[in-house]
Every structure is written in structure tokens, then in C-alpha cells.
Amino acid sequence: MSTTKALLYCAVNGIANNTNGIGRQTKTFLATLARHHHRLSAHAGAFTPYLAVPEPGPATWGYNESDLRYARRVVEGLGGEVITLPYNARRPFWHPDTWRHLSGEAARAAGHLTSRHEKVLVIGVDTPFAGLAHHTGSHPGVEVLLALFSTARITERPHPNPVRIAWEEEAIAAAGVHPRAWVADIGDFLTRHLQDQYGLDPGTLRAWPSGLDLTAADLAPPTETEAERIVRALGIPAGRPVVAAIGRTDHTKGLDLLIEELAPLRETVHLAMVAVPTDDERAALLDCYRERSAELGLSATIIGRYDRDIPRALAAWPDTCAMAVPSRGETLANVVFETALWAQHSGAVVLAPNIDGFPEQITDGHNGLLYAPTPGALTACLHRALALTSDERARLRTAAHRKVLNQRNAAEHLATLLATFWRPRTTPVATLHGHPATDARTPRSKAPTSTHHPLEATP
Structure with a gap:
């Protein structure tokens, strides 16, 4: 054997x-x-x-x-x-x-x-x-x-x-x-x-x-030239702050909530939403999102396909003020972590409801914005995002980037x-690429477990 x-x-x-x-x-x-x-x-x-x-x-x-x-x-x-x-x-x-x-x-x-x-x-x-x-x-x-x-x-x-x-x-x-x-x-x-x-x-x-x-290439921020090429190809107009969102056409993702709560900002922002159908039934939701956006008079680009370059470009685009994650239920949203990497130099601040795993990912006012899951709260949070100064936005993005590097x-x-x-053993904790694994919590287990650092220098 x-x-x-x-x-x-x-x-x-x-x-x-x-x-x-x-x-x-x-x-x-x-x-x-x-x-x-x-x-x-x-x-x-x-x-x-x-x-x-x-x-x-x-x-x-x-x-x-x-x-x-x-x-x-x-x-x-x-x-x-x-x-x-x-x-x-x-x-x-x-x-x-x-x-x-x-x-x-x-x-x-x-x-x-x-x-x-x-x-x-x-x-x-x-x-x-x-x-x-x-x-x-x-x-x-x-x-x-x-x-x-x-x-x-x-x-x-x-x-x-x-x-x-x-x-x-x-x-x-x-x-x-x-x-x-x-x-x-x-x-x-x-x-x-x-x-x-x-x-x-x-x-x-x-x-x-x-x-x-x-270290993945698709998690590195795009250049401004690359982001502009993608954003312009999507037909997103210049001159308005962009609110971006990415999700499946699934009730739990709450994309319909975002559309409704953007109505008071229809004269101010442009919605850039990637809404990907998962089956024939949910494909109908894509049409509903587009129809409802038109009924509300929103300036909106709703994209019904997933290409990883699109959220990457939207997150890093300087005109994107917010990456909205309006889920009704979420354990840990990948897009929160990903946006922190894509937008490390410019672009979106993440905002999400103060429920489930989001408070693990976001500390309100430190590395993003949180809002209560109540009517009107998302609109108010979008107002907060729009009111941020360039220095405040940069501070939030920097904190978000640092948190992901340190913990993820x-x-x-x-x-x-x-x-x-x-390989149970006990040795001092070191770091990989200078980033300690601060989120690798000590496991509670039925047997002794290792506390050594995983990728310390190879003996």
C-alpha cells in the first residue's frame, strides 16, 4: 500500500x-x-x-x-x-x-x-x-x-x-x-x-x-485603460456615479430590492447590474428587472451574462461609487472579498445589509458600509456612499484590501x-508573503490538532 x-x-x-x-x-x-x-x-x-x-x-x-x-x-x-x-x-x-x-x-x-x-x-x-x-x-x-x-x-x-x-x-x-x-x-x-x-x-x-x-491574475485590479475599455463597451454612460451589483437571478440575492431602492436616486446614479439567470424560470426575472428599472425611470445597464472581467472592471472603475450586495441571506459573499482586491487603487466601496455573515466581512465605516434590512435603509446607505470624499473612499478601500490580505x-x-x-505538531506561527493567517481560528476538535503555520519555510 x-x-x-x-x-x-x-x-x-x-x-x-x-x-x-x-x-x-x-x-x-x-x-x-x-x-x-x-x-x-x-x-x-x-x-x-x-x-x-x-x-x-x-x-x-x-x-x-x-x-x-x-x-x-x-x-x-x-x-x-x-x-x-x-x-x-x-x-x-x-x-x-x-x-x-x-x-x-x-x-x-x-x-x-x-x-x-x-x-x-x-x-x-x-x-x-x-x-x-x-x-x-x-x-x-x-x-x-x-x-x-x-x-x-x-x-x-x-x-x-x-x-x-x-x-x-x-x-x-x-x-x-x-x-x-x-x-x-x-x-x-x-x-x-x-x-x-x-x-x-x-x-x-x-x-x-x-x-x-x-495571487490569482483575475483578482488583480485592472488598469484604468482596461477598465475603461470594458465599461465603455457595455454602454455605461460617462458623467454619473455608478452603483454596481453582481448576482444570480435568485430571490435570495435581492437584486429586485436594489432596483426599488434606487428609485429616489434616479436623477443621480447609473445602475450597472450583472444578473445571471440560472435556469429558464429565473431567466424571466432578468426581464422583470429590466422592465421594472424602465418603469422607475432608472438609468441602468443590466447584463444577463457572467464574464469575470465585467465585475472586475466595474469594481475598479473610478466612477463606481458602490458595489451593492443587497442579499436577503448570505453566509460570506465572495464579491465582498473580491471587490476589496479589485478596487484597492480606485473604484467601489462595498455596502451590504447588516445581517448574517456580512458583519464578519464589513465593519461599518471602516472597510465598507452596512445598513439595516428595512425599507429605505439601502437608499440612505447609497446616499452615504455618494457623500464620501475621495480621501474617505480611499481609506475604506485600503482597509478592505488589508483585511482580505490578512485574513483570507x-x-x-x-x-x-x-x-x-x-501532521499534528506545535511550532511557532509564521507568515506567507508577509500576511499572517489571522483568520485560521484554533479548531475545536475531538483530537489534538496542529497549531503550526502551514507554509513556513520548508525545512
């Missing part, structure tokens, strides 16, 4: 597609492997990465062959492979029956990996793989980490689906009794939510804060996580 370890990352988005925040997390994971695998191995022990994904094909939401090729190139280059999980594509995907099947198939794949590796760590990303703890008990070499990024009680307010809640409750309960199953502590709000609403045992937690690949280094977070499973 090989003496190496295996890391099996199970995800439904970001491997053969990239259509939401979970997909961005998967892309970050892949980039971290591609850039830092040798250093991760030096500090957590040699390991081989694998990916598990529902069998890609026409049924895959946003299927993109180039995404799948990239994923394969990364893991195959490191000795691993992409494992495709069979399922009945004719049945509804977003239903516990499908998720239970996928969780079982992923557990079976992990069991097969034990014939090649002494230890296998399986990371089940979000709801479709929340059932892994039910299926891995017979494999003593397999440990499971459930990485939930949200719940039905957050994203489906005020009437969450009871079937999905039951699935989530079952998964959390199973993790509590499985001796080798854990739950990722990705952020303070979600962890409190899981404890209060789902009975999560704090002893099952392992710290794995949500992070970014800070995905490479450090992954190294810390792997070391807690594979």
Missing part, C-alpha cells in the same frame, strides 16, 4: 462548470493545489489530490468542457484524477434523493482510494455531499469533512423547504456521532447558525475559513487544515 495520503474533494460546481460561489471556492481550491501543492505536502505530509463530481454532461448546470479539462490537468499533473459519480440525470438534481445517492457514490470512491493510500480525507462541499458521514463508517482509513457554505434556513427565507432542512439536520447529526467526521468552521456566523439551528456539536469543528487565491489567504487555510488531520 502507498504510504502517501489522499485528499478527495467532492463538489457539484467548479469542476465541470463555474456558476456560483461554491464554484468559485472550487476554483480557488484548484488554484491552491496548482500553485502550492509541494509546499502543502512539505508541511502536511505527501498527498495525492482527487476530485469527485457528478458525471458531467448535458444535465450539468452551466457545463463547460474547458473547466473540466482544467480540473483534470491540475489533479492529473499531481498524480490524481477526476472521479465521475454516476447518478440518474433524469431525476431532479436539487433533491435529497439525488444527494443521498451522490454521497454514497463519493463514499464508495473514498473506500476504493484506501487500497492505494493509508489515509483518505474526503471534503464534501455543500448540501449535495452533506450525507457523507452516513456512508463512510466502514472505512477506518477515511475521514470526512463536511464543508457546508449555507443552509435552507438562510437561502430560502422566510419559507425554507422542510425536506431540505431534514436532510441538513440528518447530516449534522450524523457528523456528531461518526468518530471520523467533522464539520468545517468556515465563518463565525455560519458556525453559530449550525449550532443554534441544527444542534451542531462544537467538538466536530475544524477551522477552514473561506478564502481566496490572493486560501493557501494558508488549506495548509492549516491538512496539517490538523495529517
Whole structure:
């Protein structure tokens, strides 16, 4: 048997597609492997990465062959492979029956990996793989980490689906009794939510804060010339402050709220909104957003497709006064972190409601603006953003940029996580690229964990 370890990352988005925040997390994971695998191995022990994904094909939401090729190139280059999980594509995907099947198939794949590796760590990303703890008990070499990024009680307010809640409750309960199953502590709000609403045992937690690949080219701010080219090509007029927003045509993203609350500012600002439909039903919402903007007399550009260069340009464009994130429910919004990097030299200040995980990301008046989730409060917050002086805007952007650099280094977070499973030891904390991993909280666990820094100088 090989003496190496295996890391099996199970995800439904970001491997053969990239259509939401979970997909961005998967892309970050892949980039971290591609850039830092040798250093991760030096500090957590040699390991081989694998990916598990529902069998890609026409049924895959946003299927993109180039995404799948990239994923394969990364893991195959490191000795691993992409494992495709069979399922009945004719049945509804977003239903516990499908998720239970996928969780079982992923557990079976992990069991097969034990014939090649002494230890296998399986990371089940979000709801479709929340059932892994039910299926891995017979494999003593397999440990499971459930990485939930949200719940039905957050994203489906005020009437969450009871079937999905039951699935989530079952998964959390199973993790509590499985001796080798854990739950990722990705952020303070979600962890409190899981404890209060789902009975999560704090002893099952392992710290794995949500992070970014800070060295990624698509997170570097564009030049002003590049931003101007993109903004002008979109037809965004000159001479007005721009309020930008990015999200799916999903009720929870609150893009409709932003449109309504911009009405009092119709003579002042231009709305630049990227609203991406996720299916035929939600495509109708895109037309609703456009029609309602016209009814209210807004100056607006509403873009119904996602191209990463667009939010990057909008965030950094000097005329963009605000990146609005008007969600009705959000654990940790990637766009808050991303805007801090894109707008580090010029452009948007982020504003968001004072709910859920946003206070983790934003301290009002320090690195962004928060508003109460009440009628008229978003309008008032937009007035605040417009009234900021150039020095005040620069101070907020600088603080936002510094906070992300200090707290959201995905490479450090992954190294810390792997070391807690594979290489327990205690050594002084150092830094990577001069940025301490201040958000890598000490995990509360069933066994001793590592406190050494993940990517200190290789011995």
C-alpha cells in the first residue's frame, strides 16, 4: 500500500462548470493545489489530490468542457484524477434523493482510494455531499469533512423547504456521532447558525475559513485603460456615479430590492447590474428587472451574462461609487472579498445589509458600509456612499484590501487544515508573503490538532 495520503474533494460546481460561489471556492481550491501543492505536502505530509463530481454532461448546470479539462490537468499533473459519480440525470438534481445517492457514490470512491493510500480525507462541499458521514463508517482509513457554505434556513427565507432542512439536520447529526467526521468552521456566523439551528456539536469543528487565491491574475485590479475599455463597451454612460451589483437571478440575492431602492436616486446614479439567470424560470426575472428599472425611470445597464472581467472592471472603475450586495441571506459573499482586491487603487466601496455573515466581512465605516434590512435603509446607505470624499473612499478601500490580505489567504487555510488531520505538531506561527493567517481560528476538535503555520519555510 502507498504510504502517501489522499485528499478527495467532492463538489457539484467548479469542476465541470463555474456558476456560483461554491464554484468559485472550487476554483480557488484548484488554484491552491496548482500553485502550492509541494509546499502543502512539505508541511502536511505527501498527498495525492482527487476530485469527485457528478458525471458531467448535458444535465450539468452551466457545463463547460474547458473547466473540466482544467480540473483534470491540475489533479492529473499531481498524480490524481477526476472521479465521475454516476447518478440518474433524469431525476431532479436539487433533491435529497439525488444527494443521498451522490454521497454514497463519493463514499464508495473514498473506500476504493484506501487500497492505494493509508489515509483518505474526503471534503464534501455543500448540501449535495452533506450525507457523507452516513456512508463512510466502514472505512477506518477515511475521514470526512463536511464543508457546508449555507443552509435552507438562510437561502430560502422566510419559507425554507422542510425536506431540505431534514436532510441538513440528518447530516449534522450524523457528523456528531461518526468518530471520523467533522464539520468545517468556515465563518463565525455560519458556525453559530449550525449550532443554534441544527444542534451542531462544537467538538466536530475544524477551522477552514473561506478564502481566496490572493495571487490569482483575475483578482488583480485592472488598469484604468482596461477598465475603461470594458465599461465603455457595455454602454455605461460617462458623467454619473455608478452603483454596481453582481448576482444570480435568485430571490435570495435581492437584486429586485436594489432596483426599488434606487428609485429616489434616479436623477443621480447609473445602475450597472450583472444578473445571471440560472435556469429558464429565473431567466424571466432578468426581464422583470429590466422592465421594472424602465418603469422607475432608472438609468441602468443590466447584463444577463457572467464574464469575470465585467465585475472586475466595474469594481475598479473610478466612477463606481458602490458595489451593492443587497442579499436577503448570505453566509460570506465572495464579491465582498473580491471587490476589496479589485478596487484597492480606485473604484467601489462595498455596502451590504447588516445581517448574517456580512458583519464578519464589513465593519461599518471602516472597510465598507452596512445598513439595516428595512425599507429605505439601502437608499440612505447609497446616499452615504455618494457623500464620501475621495480621501474617505480611499481609506475604506485600503482597509478592505488589508483585511482580505490578512485574513483570507486560501493557501494558508488549506495548509492549516491538512496539517490538523495529517501532521499534528506545535511550532511557532509564521507568515506567507508577509500576511499572517489571522483568520485560521484554533479548531475545536475531538483530537489534538496542529497549531503550526502551514507554509513556513520548508525545512
